[in-house]
Amino acid sequence: MSLSINPRAKALEVPGIRQFANQLVNFPDAINLTIGQPDFPTPISVKEAGIRAIEQNLTGYSHNAGLLELREAVNNFFSTKYGFSYDPQNEIVITNGASEAIDSIFRTILEEGDEVILPAPIYSGYVPVIELCGAKVVYLDTTKTGLQPSAKELEKLITEKTKAILFNNPSNPTGVVIEKETMDELVQMLKDKDVYIMTDEIYSENTFAGDHISLASYKELREKLFYIHGVSKSHSMTGWRIGFVMGPAVILKQVMLMHSYNSICASLPAQYAAIEALTNAKDTPKEMNIEYVKRRDYVYNRLVEMGLSVEKPNGAFYIFPSIKGFSMNSFDFATKLLHEGGVAVVPGSTFTPYGEGYIRISYAYSMSVLVEGLNRLEAFIQKL
Template sequence: MEHLINTQVKNIQISGIRQFFNRVAQFPDAIQLTIGQPDFPTPEHIKEAGKKAIAENKTGYTKNAGLDELCLAATNFIEFKYKLTYNPKTEVITTIGASQGIDIAFRTILEEGSEVILPGPVYPAYEPIIKMCGGIPVYADTRETGFKITAKQIESLITSKTRCVMLPYPSNPTGCILTKTELAEIAQVLQDRNVFVLSDEIYSELVYGQKHYSIASFPGMKEKTIIINGLSKSHSMTGWRVGFVFAPENIAKHMLKVHQYNVSCASSISQWAAVQALTKGVDDASAMRGEYEKRRDYVYDRLVSMGIEVVKPEGAFYLFPSIAKFGLNAEEFAIRLLEEGKVACVPGSAFSGYGEGYLRLSYAYSMEILEEGCNRFERFIATL
């Protein structure tokens, strides 16, 4: 029966990150610098709120968009943090992680032949969803622009078929952010155009030494922007699966239909935990942020002292060093680093062809692990 499987689905490859994880599992003594999730436990008060929800039998379906309390807490949170104003009754949907938000956003806006402009290298989940919707990914090569998509690039790639521009900043895998000025330039290009912006801001609370800005806060942008956010990274809640989409009512009401027929609602228990996170844990990310910043500085300095070319990331918890000078492709390098150097990093090629020649290194690990990982990395490159 496999011949009857949807062709778009058949053509999708398993994520390069997953493929590499499977290989890493065979090397239990390797230092792992692969994982894209916080190494901190979920804050205790949030866990307690989850337990309480179970004890109080708050275990039924909720409204499709999520609990009223949660929608209010989520809109208050992004207003307080990023000066973004959304109506809690009509302009926010609670999703199953940011992942489901990305899915319902693309499924709501794309049609056969719709083009989506996105930066490369990029988080690998967007392209398969775009393709399953019949859309066409159009990459902006950001290797010469510090991994940041520019207003000029967007302008040159826009066609009559462009339906959406993807802005995934702070970026996984590069850790780059867009500054207020860079966003203003992009807004200038897009504000009079009939294209959506899908802004994946899941790392918005993990920006170092400066503020996070959302494209939706620029003149003329809110009406065309869908914001993706969530608690996975900010509150160390990856397994609770709570995300949000924020969009003007005339877009959100259509996304809500896709969401409703897809999942009905996010887990009620997780939603109650999320209410706690967004009301009593508004600044829970700040201690973690301080820790990540120290780790970023440590690993960045070590790589630079080894003569490795690397852009200093300003957000998320990844570094994306170039390994091109060693004459191996990203996968060969990552495999040899794993097998000979006993360090696991994700080959940059898992983040589109534009990541070839790079390695993604996560610093969501303790200082001890990072130190040992850097020592092993240094010893390994000395053998090349």
């Protein structure tokens, strides 16, 4: 057949996280520590709200921006916690997961040849979308600054081609939270720069040391900032596909159009479920965090006892130990660990070249799975 497809689409690869998870079918006895979704069920009242919506035939389209009631719930939930406010009428769009918010924003703002700066290592979902838009990714290496995005180093990378800078806080894959001092410095430096700021704070409800500070709470950035979030992680609702973006009305109007041509609106029953999540079930993340902290401490202590160098994560449900001492790249290490050690983890190189030399372990698994996984990892390392 001589019909071709878009070369940029052809260049897309199966995400590294999935590559490993997919291999697991061939290793039925392996312990899987790869997946980034809470292992808790969606709260009962949230499920019931979704079921009720279906039973009441609330199964059609909503407004393109999503139900006004949900946009109000989103604003109430985040404004009371983080000290900023967006107008539910025209500054919030409900999307199909945070993923679609990210896609709609990038497709709205990016032009051919633009550059987007990503502090790295970082979640693997951004780069393909940026490149599909014909833009180029520029990495800010955070591995030499304690996995914190240094304002000084970032400033050196900003040129007239820079269209946007995206922060993911707390971070997937490192679990690191941006420190207040670093954030202040970033804001001071960025406030006069002519670039969009995107802040993906989907793990903000899973922070374990003090209160989460949102970049959106800095008024200096308001006119150029997109705040990205969703209920996937906070309320264990990954399959319901509800995310949202907040930002200044004039740009959000365009993002909303992009979103409407992509998918018209988010699933209506899922929107009703999300209203329940952000109102009556708003404390769910706190309950999950009690469990995550126990697991985080257990996994961290075990890795330290094994002699691995690792930052103690204060957010999300990932930990990112270094495997640089084993003279193997992270893909080979993870492959060998799966084949010979019976544990699946994600190679750090999945999270940009700056993740090379690390592996990502998800602790969104029960304690018994973690115990067995770490026992196996320890036995594997001892034999290397």
